[in-house]
Amino acid sequence: MTDRHHLLVHGGTFAAVGDGGDISGVRGGGSGSPDGLFVRDARHLSRWQLTVDGAVPEALSPVRAGDTARCVLVPRGGRQEPPAYTLFREQAVTEGAFVESLRVTSNRPAPTTVRIAVTADADFTDQFELRSDHRTYTKSGAVRSRQVLDDGVEFSYRRGEWRSGTRVTSEPAPDGVEETGTGARRLVWTLDLEPHGSAELSLRVAARPHGAARPAEVPASPADASARLLALEGEFLGGVPFPTGWPELAAACARGLSDLAALQVPATGPDGEELHVPAAGAPWFLTLLGRDALLTSLFALPYRPQLAAATLPALAATQATEVGVGSVAQPGKIVHEVRHGELAHFGQVPFGRYYGSVDATPLFLVLLGAYVEQTGDVALARRLEPHARAAIGWMLDHGGLTSRGYLVYRADGGGLANQNWKDSPGAICSADGSRATGAVTAAGAQGYAYDALRRTAQLARTVWGDEVFAALLEQAAGDLRDRFQRDFWMPEQAFPALALDGEGRHVDALASDAGHLLWSGLLDKEYGEMVGRRLLEPDFFSGWGVRTLAADQAAYHPLSYHRGSVWPHDNALITLGLARYGLHDEARTVAHALVDAATAAGHRLPEVLAGYGRDTHAEPVPYPHACVRESRSAAAPLALLTAVGGA
Numbered sequence: 001m002t003d004r005h006h007l008l009v010h011g012g013t014f015a016a017v018g019d020g021g022d023i024s025g026v027r028g029g030g031s032g033s034p035d036g037l038f039v040r041d042a043r044h045l046s047r048w049q050l051t052v053d054g055a056v057p058e059a060l061s062p063v064r065a066g067d068t069a070r071c072v073l074v075p076r077g078g079r080q081e082p083p084a085y086t087l088f089r090e091q092a093v094t095e096g097a098f099v100e101s102l103r104v105t106s107n108r109p110a111p112t113t114v115r116i117a118v119t120a121d122a123d124f125t126d127q128f129e130l131r132s133d134h135r136t137y138t139k140s141g142a143v144r145s146r147q148v149l150d151d152g153v154e155f156s157y158r159r160g161e162w163r164s165g166t167r168v169t170s171e172p173a174p175d176g177v178e179e180t181g182t183g184a185r186r187l188v189w190t191l192d193l194e195p196h197g198s199a200e201l202s203l204r205v206a207a208r209p210h211g212a213a214r215p216a217e218v219p220a221s222p223a224d225a226s227a228r229l230l231a232l233e234g235e236f237l238g239g240v241p242f243p244t245g246w247p248e249l250a251a252a253c254a255r256g257l258s259d260l261a262a263l264q265v266p267a268t269g270p271d272g273e274e275l276h277v278p279a280a281g282a283p284w285f286l287t288l289l290g291r292d293a294l295l296t297s298l299f300a301l302p303y304r305p306q307l308a309a310a311t312l313p314a315l316a317a318t319q320a321t322e323v324g325v326g327s328v329a330q331p332g333k334i335v336h337e338v339r340h341g342e343l344a345h346f347g348q349v350p351f352g353r354y355y356g357s358v359d360a361t362p363l364f365l366v367l368l369g370a371y372v373e374q375t376g377d378v379a380l381a382r383r384l385e386p387h388a389r390a391a392i393g394w395m396l397d398h399g400g401l402t403s404r405g406y407l408v409y410r411a412d413g414g415g416l417a418n419q420n421w422k423d424s425p426g427a428i429c430s431a432d433g434s435r436a437t438g439a440v441t442a443a444g445a446q447g448y449a450y451d452a453l454r455r456t457a458q459l460a461r462t463v464w465g466d467e468v469f470a471a472l473l474e475q476a477a478g479d480l481r482d483r484f485q486r487d488f489w490m491p492e493q494a495f496p497a498l499a500l501d502g503e504g505r506h507v508d509a510l511a512s513d514a515g516h517l518l519w520s521g522l523l524d525k526e527y528g529e530m531v532g533r534r535l536l537e538p539d540f541f542s543g544w545g546v547r548t549l550a551a552d553q554a555a556y557h558p559l560s561y562h563r564g565s566v567w568p569h570d571n572a573l574i575t576l577g578l579a580r581y582g583l584h585d586e587a588r589t590v591a592h593a594l595v596d597a598a599t600a601a602g603h604r605l606p607e608v609l610a611g612y613g614r615d616t617h618a619e620p621v622p623y624p625h626a627c628v629r630e631s632r633s634a635a636a637p638l639a640l641l642t643a644v645g646g647a
Contacts, residue, residue: 005035006063007628009282010229011095012265013039013207016283019062021071021089021100023048025121025184034130034283037098037166037205039216041287041341043130044166044207045098047121047184050089052104052114057087065602067262068092068226084108085193092225095266096216098205099225106193114191118203121184122155122166126341127284128349137348146185148177153185162342165208167215170201210345229262236261240303240638243646248599249591252637255603259634260300260307267338269313270387277314278307281607281630288338290315290360291421292632294367295569299635301367301374302642308371312380315364316387318353320394326350328412328419332394334360336419356416357423358409359445361391361399362452366520369455372463381463392456392473395449401476405483406441406500407449420445421570422513422548427562428499431509433555438502444513446484447520453477481522494530496523510550512540512570518577525581532583535574536590543614544597545571546590551611558611558621565623568594568605569632572639579643588647591640598637605633 005016016035017023023035025047037045050057050073057073064070069091074083088103106112124144129137142159152169174187191199206215219225236257242250264276267288279285280292293315297308318338320329327350328336336357344352368388372381381388395401400408409419417425420442428436457473460466488496490506496514497506514531517523523531535541539550545566549556556564571594578587597620598605607630610621627633 006065006069007282008067008069008091008093009262009286009629010067010093010225011262011276012279012286013037013093013095013097014282014286015045015069015091015093015098017048017063017069017091019071020050020057020059020073021048021063021069021091022050022056025049034127036125037093037207038127038283038286039096039207040209041127041339041344042164042209043125043127044122044164044209045120045205046123046125047119049119050087050102051117051119052085052087054115054117060086067229068222082107084112085114090222092219092222092229094216094219094225094228096207096209096212097218097225099219099222100203101222102201102203103198104191104193104200105198106196109195111195112193114193114199116189116191116201117186119180119184119186120153120155120168120205121182122157124155124157124164124166124342126343128341128343128351131284137343139342144183146183148185152187153177159342160346162210162345164210164342165215167206167208168203169206170203172201209340210342232264233258233261236304243641245646246595248595248603249637249641249646251603252595252598252605253641255598256605256634256637257304259604259629260296260304260631263629263631263634267310267314268317270317270383273313275310275314277311278631278635280632281627283627285627285630287340288314288318288335290334290336291357291363292630294360294363295573296631296635298363298367298370299569299572299632299639299642301370303638305371305375308367309377309380312364312368312371312384315360316384319387319390320353320355324355326414327352327354328415329353329355330394330398332361332390332392333398334364334391336360336416350415354415356409356412356419358399358407358419358442359421359448361394362407362445362448364388365391365452365456366448369452369459372459373455378463381459385459385464388456388459392453395452396476399449400439401449401480404439404441405480407445408439408441410439418442420513422511422562424561428507429509429555429563430507431553431555433563436499436501436507440502440507441500442513443484443488443496443498443511444516446480446488447517447522450477450480450484450522451520453480481524484522485524485527489527495534496527496531509553509555510534510540512546512548512567512574515546515570515574515577518581519573520577521580528577528581529583532578532581532586535578536586538613541590541593542566542611544593544609544620546574547611551613556611559623560611561608561623564611566597566609566611566620567607567633568597568609568636569630572632572636572643575643576639584644588644591644591647594636594640604629605636606630607633
């Protein structure tokens with residue numbers, strides 16, 4: 001078998017299994033997918049390995065992409081001896097649960113006996129421990145235990161007040177549960193098969209994450225689990241006006257909506273109400289990330305406004321109310337990342353509620369204004385008025401608009417070095433690759449701030465009845481626009497700088513962030529048209545989309561996360577911006593490139609693509625560690641539909 005992982009995702013739960021349906025027990029997943037069953041940032045199943053008559057079968061038909069993992073297995077052998085039996089394996093997940101159906105069929109004309117064994121373990125490793133940053137975390141007093149049940153085994157974990165568990169059961173019950181010497185347990189069955197007869201096993205795994213009163217409800221079968229997800233996908237797909245004249249875009253929209261249905265994770269509103277919001281992506285970010293949920297909801301707003309209706313109160317409920325040094329919290333700031341794992345609980349990572357984002361707060365206001373404009377639902381704007389005013393207060397005060405004229409951030413030593421959407425180390429750089437120093441003023445965030453001020457002014461005037469506040473915000477927006485075009489524009493490049501450094505100097509890389517300025521309307525018409533056309537020149541445009549950095553710069557690398565790759569959500573914003581400035585041919589060019597990239601990958605857009613050009617490689621090159629399912633990319637085709645219609 002290969003070491004490829006196949007993701008099954010439903011809500012805040014995902015399983016990564018190999019080609020034969022196994023989970024190997026490898027502790028470190030590197031930057032790719034970790035293997036296991038994960039619920040709320042913890043690995044609730046770390047081994048799940050099938051043997052038949054003491055040997056690992058091989059995959060005759062390996063697992064393929066889909067909401068149900070199906071494979072066909074046979075004993076290893078050669079041409080001279082046909083396989084004695086065939087195993088048909090199906091697996092699926094629902095929220096907090098994993099279910100498997102295993103059917104073994106004899107290929108012999110005489111009765112035969114087969115010994116099936118599944119080795120299972122749950123190490124309850126926090127997802128942050130499986131990353132490739134080589135960090136280790138002390139977990140003093142942690143205790144793991146195992147209890148044999150009549151129909152399986154239960155694994156438990158405790159550390160101080162932290163409690164979690166995983167229950168593995170089967171029907172029929174195993175004939176025995178054996179120790180392995182490693183902490184894992186081996187469930188065994190001895191099956192007597194008639195000539196060409198079959199026998200079936202149903203295995204169920206129920207996670208009980210910390211704080212849950214009881215283990216999750218496990219569906220009766222993978223088919224039952226699949227039916228639940230298909231019903232949810234049907235709700236998301238229903239009523240969307242897919243373009244009949246552009247079937248490839250229609251297919252990308254449908255695939256994206258199906259992925260968004262699977263990526264809904266539970267959250268809580270300001271009054272304790274239960275909500276479901278878009279998770280950022282699987283496998284590493286199956287949780288609420290402010291920026292990601294906001295952009296996803298904005299892209300989907302004309303078609304699925306309920307995403308915004310859940311995202312806004314969920315983020316309002318986690319809005320900072322006081323200063324927090326480790327969490328980078330400041331009053332009025334919108335959360336960047338919410339985590340539920342053991343390390344976050346004990347403060348060993350700062351991401352329980354982490355506020356290291358300069359742009360989630362203005363995007364919160366942009367979405368609130370756009371939601372009211374799209375739906376006419378002023379009740380939500382009235383309910384969230386205190387939160388919106390607090391967000392404006394953060395922008396003007398802690399954010400830096402009043403004191404520095406812009407939204408600014410400083411590198412967070414315990415968290416993120418960069419706090420705009422390009423948040424990897426070194427992403428905010430000059431054309432020669434040197435990193436920005438001091439307090440950073442990222443260009444794209446200023447566009448979001450401008451749009452936030454204007455939209456909130458409209459809410460103040462039309463919903464809150466506060467003309468004075470509206471006029472103040474409109475004045476602030478106008479001043480920001482004038483100031484930005486004076487300070488960021490690079491005449492020799494006819495292009496805005498990526499950022500200003502701590503001394504106010506241009507961080508002069510030519511970057512795709514300029515397209516976000518078109519989306520927000522920050523540039524005047526002349527500058528906007530110049531920028532839009534420049535983004536379609538060959539050094540920027542790969543044929544699959546606009547690169548994050550133009551390719552003729554020393555900083556460019558086609559396999560860098562933010563310095564030369566192609567991001568679908570970035571290109572969706574660019575396409576909306578091009579359409580806003582009347583550059584419809586350019587918008588259609590980018591939209592067609594993205595749709596072609598999606599078509600080449602089963603109509604699904606990944607988180608990010610490599611920056612290699614279409615002129616040198618006829619298929620899009622994957623970025624090696626991209627999230628396979630990512631909410632912003634899933635919603636990007638809907639943004640393209642908004643920008644260019646069915647053209």
